[in-house]
Amino acid sequence: MLAYAELSEIEQRVWDGFTAGDPVDLRPDGAQLEDPRDGVAWGAERTVRAEALHAMLTAGGSGALRLTGARITGRLDLADTAVPHAVNLHGCHFDRPVVLRGAQLRSTGLVGCWLPGLDGWLLRVDGNLFFENSVIDGRLTLTRAHITGELRLSGVQLTARELVGVDPEDPAAQPAGDVWALWAGGLVMEGGLFGRHGLRVRGGLRLVGAQLGGGLFLEGAELHNPCGDALSGEDLSTGTMVLADGFRAHGPIRLPGATVRSRLSLHDATLDGGRRGDRSDRGGAEVALDAQRLRAGELRLTTATTPVGAVDLQEAQVTVLHDHARSWPADTRLDGFTYTSIHPESDANSLAHRLAWLAALPGYAPQPYEQLATWYRKIGHDDDARRVLLARQRRRRRTLALPGRIWGRLLDATVGYGYRPWQAGVWLLVLTAIGTTLFGTGPRPVPSGQGTPFNPLVYTLDLLVPIGGFGQRSGWYWTDYRQGVGYLLIAAGWVLTTAAVAGVTRALNRT
Template identity: 40%
Template sequence: MGRSRPFHRFTPAERRLWQAYPTGAWVDLREGRDVDAGSGGSWGRSRIVRAEVITALLLSRRDDGSAWVPGVRLAGARIVGDLNLSDATVEAKIHLLDCHIAGTVSLNDAKTRGVRLRHCDIYRFRASRATVDGLLDLDRSAVHAGVRLDNARITGQLRLSGLRLGTPGAAPYRGGQPGTSPPESSRWNGPEGSEEPRVWESVALWAGGLAVEGGAFLRDLRATGGLRLIGARFASGIYLEGAAVAADATPAVHADHLQAAAAELGAGFTSDGTVRLRGARIGGVLSFHGAVVRAPGRALHLSHLQADELILLPTSVEGEVNLGYSRFGVLFDRPESYPAGVRLNGLTYESLRGPATLADRLTWLRRDPGGYRPQPYEQLAAYYRRIGHESDARRVLLARQRARRRTLRFPGRLWGRLLDGLVGYGYRPWLAGVWAVLLLAAGTAVFARWQPHQIGLDESRHFSAFVYTLDLLVPVSLFEQRGAWEPVGWTQWLAYGLIAAGWILATALIAGGTRVLRGSHAP
């Protein structure tokens, strides 16, 4: 390997690393059990490696035809300075274990092979627009001033399991004495052209536009700032089981338009802040089974989302859930999944699963903070009709009419109550039969006791109280009894009431039947 030595003096650790690089052999500087990278600022000279030495090794070129695969494999080192590989093409692998890095690791716009920084204590990690041909691994590390992976491309897996993340605005400087401020060159000022650095400083993981071909594993991650994943693509899924994210000024998880084969935010996932996946596309399952989400106002913002299945079985949700205009193949939930309301307008689904009765589903529809909307009722009725539960579908549509009635002015509410009481808006036509039987029985009893006078004595007629009452109730006289008999005294008012009741029942049946026919074509 053609490598010049640009450094006049090496520390003992640097000399060992320089000699081991051509073969990629490990250089282990760990002393006994002192492997806590968080205390690496106190490690002595025997464990110090300057970042510029590592940079010089990684950017050197092979020209000796050696069959060895070079690489930096370093354990237990105290790395001082910024490890700056921005814009570089790095052909060697990087594997740091239990190292303390007081400066910034920068891979902005770089092209590199696998990068592994495991169990390390790092001030800041930046890999915007980088291309990593292989694995990017920060498992069990601590990054105090945030990770940036926006518009990066990773052909292997992204491993951030057990990572401890701070935000640029809150993290203390780890490279100097306690309580000191970072140098001007290390301070976070937001992205280029940003006029609102405070918003950017509250984001612990900035990964908008990130593309990962392998799985993205963020299990047991701990972040004291938001995860920004807008437009990110995870071809093999993203997994946050057991992760805990706490954010104040921004959503805890901001992943609008995310695309993933699957997304697991359950099994102990905890969020102090909104989880927002507006417009996301999940090819498989999006799961919140066993999650805890707490946020003032809106806890889960899942509107305009598409997923094969949404499993909404959290341990606890404190805040509103928004499912508006989303599309799911299967919605697996339970009534207690929505403690503070749920927005449902525009939601469509093929199947419902979970321990919810029809009464629970009707309560679910009534908990929309936006008030009455017809579409959620029609969607639920269509689902029940599709699975052959026609009676349940009618009950849902009846509940829709009752909910709509509460939005009308007084005349409309009055007419609605009349329709509801007489025929159940047409979804309970048997009620009209009950009313007709009651009126027919009452009229028959009265007119049998107080028989009307015959009109036109030139012919003899036999009076039947039952037929006479029935003729009064039918809007159009069928038995020619109205014109043949004249009620006397107060029974005249009963006759007028029976005629009016007949017209009202007929009108209610026609109006209700029209609603039934219209509702049968609901989506």
């Protein structure tokens, strides 16, 4: 450890300020808008060795490091070190990545600084950790870190080390494999993670298994990962997640198994799953939002534009769903998705829109239709519920073999699969009118003797009703074409009766 006498004049000034808890500003007079990326050119009058900072922070006694405008040379390595002092560095330039593996810190701020990366694996912070308005050209690692306060990334420009110096517009220059700008799997936060107001990320945010007690807030943030996921939050747990108000993601947002106890908002967000083959999901389709098995109190999927790529909500559960006509891309996956209520915007508040929504689903699955029908019944729209279930049967019919499709069309035309039993009555009325007209004149009694008085209406009903009889069918007959019509009416009566029984049975068991 360096002794005080071994410090440079500038470092002694910083030490004196640290001991007194006073701020030390090494910027020239009037230099208020410096870019810390230019710190490599700063001279000795602004240079502080990392080992000098290490000596201050590990010294006993009281003190607080409040330093502005310094170039910090060497590696600041506080691995497995307990630092009892508050640290606030503003507008500083770090020549080498900062190492905080296993360190124990009080509230720490690296605000408006330039860093070539930071390793905070197993870091413990009793308070807040601020990086606001900093430029981090390298990975920010917070794997299994524990922060009792807030993590602030608002205004940060964060670039994965593999993408530093790479032209984002040149596809051939992009690296292969996963590229992560924030590596924070298992991060535990008692406060919130804030990336508002200009957070720009090149590379992915990895928050697998993170516990964010105070929420995740990325309003207006831009995530661009040409090599993989923009945000990976499998099994993440948080109170609130806000990816809204101008939020933009180029690369998939993956939240399988995530739990959002209150609200997950994608209001006015732009989701682009990208077009790189290594990000493709099944069938080569890109995924804009993968929220399989999501659990959320409220899902606000009112995006600014239709997501580019699939939206996958299979087996997800939400209490309230907010959507509009632009929420759902052509590749939408809803099998097993359940919701208690839907609060649509005006352009999605119609049965026709909902039926088109389900008709666009790839393949046939009964559950999305049954879920929507359940919601309609819950709000008292029983007729709409029946139309949804009728659409389900029509969609199912397309998956059947030819005999099944023929029988299905017959059930549809006669009784609407049991959801429109009145159609059978319409057919009976039509056939009764036709029979009454055709059988109005010219019958002959059977040879055994004169039959009961002929009535064309009763005779037609006797032909159509397959069970019992009115004494007309056996007492009169024709020898012309009407004999064949009679046989057709008998057959039609059996078909209508069978279809009606099948339809009523289906109606009684449709749920």
